[in-house]
Structures are given as structure tokens and as C-alpha cells.
Amino acid sequence: MQTQSYYVPAQSPWPIIGAVAMFFIAVGAGLTVMQLGSEDSSGMIVLSVGVIVLLYMLFGWFKHVIQESDKGLYSAQMDRSFKQGMSWFIFSEVMFFFAFFGALFYARVFSVPWLGGASNNQMTNEVLWPNFEAVWPLLTTPAGDVTQAMPWYGLPLVNTIILLTSSVTLHFAHKAIESDKRKQLTVFLLVTVLLGFIFLALQAQEYVHAYQELNLTLQSGVYGNTFYLLTGFHGMHVTIGALLLTIMLIRVLKGHFTEEKHFAFQAAAWYWHFVDVVWVCLFIFVYVL
Template sequence: MAQPQEQYQKYYVPEQSVWPIVGAVALFLIAVGAGNFVVEVTRDKSGIGGYILLAGLVMLTVMVVGWFKNQIDESMSGLYSAQLGRSYRQGMAWFIFSEVMFFAAFFGALYYARFIAVPWLGGASNNAMTNEVLWPAFEAMWPLVATPGGTETTAMGWGLPLMNTIILLISSVTLHYAHTGLEGNKRKQLAVMLGITILLGVIFLGLQGYEYVHAYRDLGLTLQSGVYGNTFFLLTGFHGLHVTLGTIILIVLFARIMKGHFTPKEHFAFEAGVWYWHFVDVVWVLLFFVVYII
């Protein structure tokens, strides 16, 4: 008796792409340019750091647009299969996990500085002699009153950050309803809720920019304000970068929705954007309590 033939799914393997190397060069230029630009600003000197940073950002934008276009064309051409869809889900899950570890490193650095290094320098845990030798006038408090260079740090108020927290929490709710609208084939609900989410993301970034200007101009909280200033701008700055990326992703998804893309059953690209945005929101809630409240 003849055995039934096994059914194999197709698995699309894309052609070689130039975009990974373009993205790698762009990120290299951004890293070098940003580092030099920060040094130039803090030392009040001119240089090419800003131009290198701008070149990296332009190249990164070109890479994102080109790569997104290729992916969208492949998806709309019906080249993907269920197996490839599972691969995408696994890839997105691992990507978000890597981002979790990325922020965990910075939260760990803040924890070490605040709860281990500062008390240790203040003479805790039988380190009184260390306190006398390294920094006799040191006061173990957070934020630090003074740094070795004499620059005082100023604690930020949490009124504006609380407002931003509420904005991001609301954006998670609107994005959830956009997702349910897509699953229920309610295109108007999908478009309206996603549009509101994008607007809330832009408002968040605008308020964070205002907070930075206020910190530098009025409070004297800068990158030179000791470990408090460094950790503050490091955590909030990288989170702002992730919100920017998430907003760009949502804008691309909104444009695709306006063109009639996605169906209630086939919409992982949209779902991946939802995962990423919710991750960014969770990180901000943790950041709000650790940086502004505790």
C-alpha cells in the first residue's frame, strides 16, 4: 500500500542584502560621532563629532527605509510561510530579551552606585578608614551634594516625569484597542487608536526634551554632575531613543494600515510593534520609580 507523501511547507530565503552592513556602518558612525559630540559640548569646543553623528543618523534612516521596504514587499508578495512566521516571532522575542538585558545593565550600575558605592565611601560596613583616606568630607546621600570637582547635583522633581508616565500608560491602552480593532477587522478603530498612540509618543518625546533643557539651563543637572547626572541622562536618554524608534515603527505601521495592509489573521508586523511598545512602557515605569521616586 502506498504511503502518503509528506507535505512540506515552503520556506522563503531572501537574497543577499546590503542593508546589514549599511546598518553596522551607520551605528559605528553614530557611536563615534555621539561620543565626540558629547566631549566637544562638555569642553565647549568645536569639532566634527556632530557631523559624524548626523552622517550616521542619515545612513541609519536610509537603511531602515530600504530594509522596511524590502520586508514589506516580500510580505505582500505572499512569500512567507507559517514556519517563517514562527521564526520571526522567535527573533522578536530574543530581540526584546536582549533589550531587557541592555537596560538591566544600566539599572544594575545605578543600584551599585547608589546602594553599594555611596554607603561604602561614606564609611559604612567598617570602611571608616577608607572614607577618611579617599574622601573625608563625603556625605553618603542621594543625590550627592557635591562631586570631587565641586559640581553640585540637583534632584529632579517628578511632576513632569509623572505626567510622562501617565502618557505612556495611556498609550499602551490605546495601542491595545488598536490591536483588538485589527483582530476584529474594525479598521476605523484600528486607525484612530493607533494615531492617538503615535501622538502620545510624540508628546512624550517633546516633554522629555523640555525636561532636558530645563535640567541643563535651570537646575545645573548636566553630564558633568557626577554619578547622579551620568546615570540620569544615561537611563532616560537611552529610553528616549527607544521611544523614538518605537514611534517610527508605529508611524510605518500606520502608513501600511492606510494602504490596506494587514488582516485579522496575518499581522505579525503590527503585533511585533505592539510588543516593542509595551516593553518600552514597562521600562519607563521601572525607570520612573528607580530614578525619580526612590
């Protein structure tokens, strides 16, 4: 049995840089939420610094990995490690969204009925929230503020069509790279990237509409909280996926990848399809039902 060498990379600064970036993002996001409605913009500044450092880390780390791959330093065992690592990463992302969907279901199936007096909880209803109506979405907060629900038609439906279309174009791009059809690969991948950024632009427009016209904000009780947590984190994942596909497009234009060796492209495709599946679930349970 012939043994294979396993490439061990030199010490790298990118993990600690990534940790610093995530620290700034976490602190900045928390401060930004706390400062909503005030003139203090320090939270947004900290958040922006974190995002910039994270992008610097991603592009720098990707560059080193690409250089190592081009030098032929990776063995078959290393390739299997990459596949296993990406698989576990996507699984962790599934659990991440499962937690937020779980919070949404708990609020709708248990908390709201309890507040309405279900399951012999009449005293809970009278003490905590008299005259509460157990309906979803909750459009009135305990403070009496009224909001409107985001309808499923309009921008959410358009964005659903856009993401589903992007999965189709990415599938054709994947088939093209396996057949060494570089022109088709470039065209379909470019269309996928454009669709991803169009989705983000429309989601930003949806948020502006929600804040300015529907009075749907992060202060809009449990409905507003779950709406922005789920759609916001999904938007963040779409941003990451669009950046990954942009890097893949740049590499394709530079002549990288072959029919046999293109796992970086495949990993980005896995991630994008995962993001699309999450959006379909989100569209059904947040917007439609």
C-alpha cells in the same frame, strides 16, 4: 507530513549599511560627549550622519520585507522565525537596560555607603572623600560642583501618564485589527503615535530645564551620569518605537494587514509595551526613590 518551503532572500546590502550607521552613531555619540562645552561640533555632525543612514536603512529594509510579505513568499515557518527573532530581540533589550539599572543599584547600594564609611570603610572615606555624606542622589561632585535633583512630579509624571495612556490606546488598536475594525484601528494607532512624539518633545524640554535651571548635566557626577544614560537610552528606544508605529500607521492607511496576518503590527506593539514597562521602572527608581 507535508513539507513547507522556506523562503531564502537574496543577498541584501541593508545589514552592512546598518553596521556603518551604528559605527557613525557610536563614534558621534562619543565625540559629542567629549566635546560638551566646546565649540567643536564635529561629533554632532558624525552622530547626525549615523542617524540619517540608520533611518535610510530601516525604511529601505522594511520596504523590502513588506514587498516579500505581500508577494506571499513567507511560509508558516518563516512567520515563526519572525516571532522568535522579535522575542529574542526584546530579551536582548531587557538585558541592555538591566545592565544600566544594575549600575545604578550598585552605586546606590554599595559604592555610596562605602564612600561614607560603611562596612568598616572609614579609611576609604577619609582618604578618598572626607566629610562625604552617604545620601542619594549625590548632589555634590568631588570637585565641589553642586546640582539639583530632577523631581518626580511635573514633566516626568506627565510623561509617565502619557506613555501609560499610549499603551492603552495601542491595546485598543490591537483589538481593532483583530476584529477588522479599520476606522478604530486607524484612530487609536494615530493617537498612540502622537502620544509617543509628545513624550519625546516633553523629554527634550525636561533636558533643557535640567541643564539650564538645575545644573544637572553629564558632568554632575554619578547621579547625572546614570540619569542621562537611563533616560537618554530610553528616549532613543521611544524614538525607534514611535517610528515603527508610524510605519505601521502608514501601512494601515494603505490597506495592509488582516485579522489573521498582522505580525508586523504585533511586533511593533510588543516593542512599545516593553518601552512603557521600562519607563515605569525608570520613573520609580530614577525619579521617585
